Amino acid sequence: MKMKADDYLVYDAGTGTYKEDAEQLVRDDVEKHYWLNIARTVAKDWRLYLMLVPMILIFLFWRYFPMYELLGCFKVEDSVLDVADQLYAGFAYFKQLFGGSTLSTTFWAAFRNTFLLSFYGLCFGFPMPIIVALFFNEIRSNILRSVIQVITYLPKFMSTVVMTSLVTMLVRQASPLAGMEMGVISRFLVQLGLITQEAGNAGMLNNPGFFRAIYQISGIWEGAGYDSIVFFAAIIAISPTSYEAAQIDGAGKMAQMKYVVLPSILSTIVIMLINRIGSLLNVGYEKVLLLYNPNTYVTADVVSTFAQRYGITDGLVGVASAAEMLNNVMGMILVIAANTIARKASDVSLY
């Protein structure tokens, strides 16, 4: 739409001469008054645009302003000055994270834990809802199924605090001075011979070896029922004729599973899987924060809790923001990649 002499003169084949292009003049006019036209449209429809304002402001103030605070990663820490007025320190904090200091060891351990917690969640936590949904499909009695569904969805509605408090109490350490036995789940595990008496007495949450298992199992306890909803909805959407056709072809139960049910819910599985992979670097920090303690930092510390400890509690704002930024940028790349793959693979995107 740039002004070029040619744009204004078009060759008229009829008369063999050049003449002015009327449309181009209109286009120019539109361009010249671009903002004016927008202002007119907005003014005419001001109520609609007014409705957007509160939402935009909320997101601007409390989602985008923090991103501006991220500049702190590149600036000299100074609690008195605003981020804008601080001096640039370059990549000093990132170097600190990559260098060989104890801080960087802690950070990389946290990074590794973040990845591992999600990865184990993907391996163990992800298939569970699918299995639960397949099982739900086997229950023909509507009442029984509804009752079980209502019960298994329940833990999802509990707050992280209630959930972690229950976990803490159920696997608590024994305290001989106060005459207290270990928690009921620990006792049960000792009786089954899965853990030793000493491990139970010391408290399972104080043992770094148990943290990942506790995290995953409580995650399954919390989410397997609720997350099965999506898969179950996909299963009941399968037309009964598909089963009948398979039966006529002589398919047994397992063959039906393999050739009817699984292909039908495959797209749902793929989408949920990609979604899960996208959030691989995004661990629920609240749960970790409420379950871990200095004894289990080795296996429990994740990037967010690292940032919380060093940034909010100890005030090392620069390093902590740099650590989280590193994690979140990688996370964002994962999400976008996952979403792009999903769109390419199945014409469905998550957002």
Add this chain to the structure above:
Amino acid sequence: MKRKLEVSELIFKILSHVLLIAFAICCLYPFLYAISAAISGIDAVEGGQLVLLPKDLQFEAFANMFNNNMFWNSYTNTLFITFYGTLWSMGTSILGAYALSKKRLLFRKTFNFFLVFTMWFSAGLVPQYLNYLNTQAVFRTFGITDDKWLVVIAMGMAAMNIILLRNAFEGVPAEIEEAAIVDGATEFQVLSRVYIPMSKSTIATVALFFALSRWNGYFWARQMISNLNEHPLQVFIRLKLEEFQDPDIMTGWNEAYAADSVIFALIVCSIIPVLIIYPFIQKYFAKGVNMGGVKE
């Protein structure tokens, strides 16, 4: 004609019944244990005799809780945050989602990206914390010293919920809107008389999502609310738990009931409101999950 079950089918059926019932029991057990531990005697709780059913009934742990002003305080605070927080988030989300659902909105794509980007990238805890501190300072200069308002206004917004609402509004036929406009309805009337009644179930679902996250909110409330009297219930539970993990308090404990019972009583009190309304609302959540799962 009833088909005979094959052996493999029968085994799978039995297996799925057994495993599902076992899973349901596992889901329920911690809550049942919490209830019985809250009302059992000190010897049963501390001596590890308790398995499921309560022993040596006592209700002093509950009485202790109910006599604690801080408990009622935190309960009121949670109700406050849940009520005003849901109202605020819903109000702004509905308005924004309605505008976004309109094809004629200029820069619609940009606004959508503005929302979706927050789902991809978050600045992280520390920048958010610094930002909330700034907000708190601004609120203070306006004379709002009650940090609950900070929690209500600045926190708990979710782009996903707005997108759910927007999708629901997009599903309302444009003809109905045109008819309303011909009848002389303004934009706000179209929203309140046409769009909101026509997407009631999505609105209920999203409101429940907001309310639940408000009721369960912990981390930022703990970070940002400095006054102990303004803490919500979740923070109160956590502080009590941390207090009772302290060995000094445990050895000095000489009440007629176990310290653990107090924690369990607290947990039970905090989940009772959720349990009461849960059977009525769970179908909405089930619906919400399916809405959020896939967008074509």
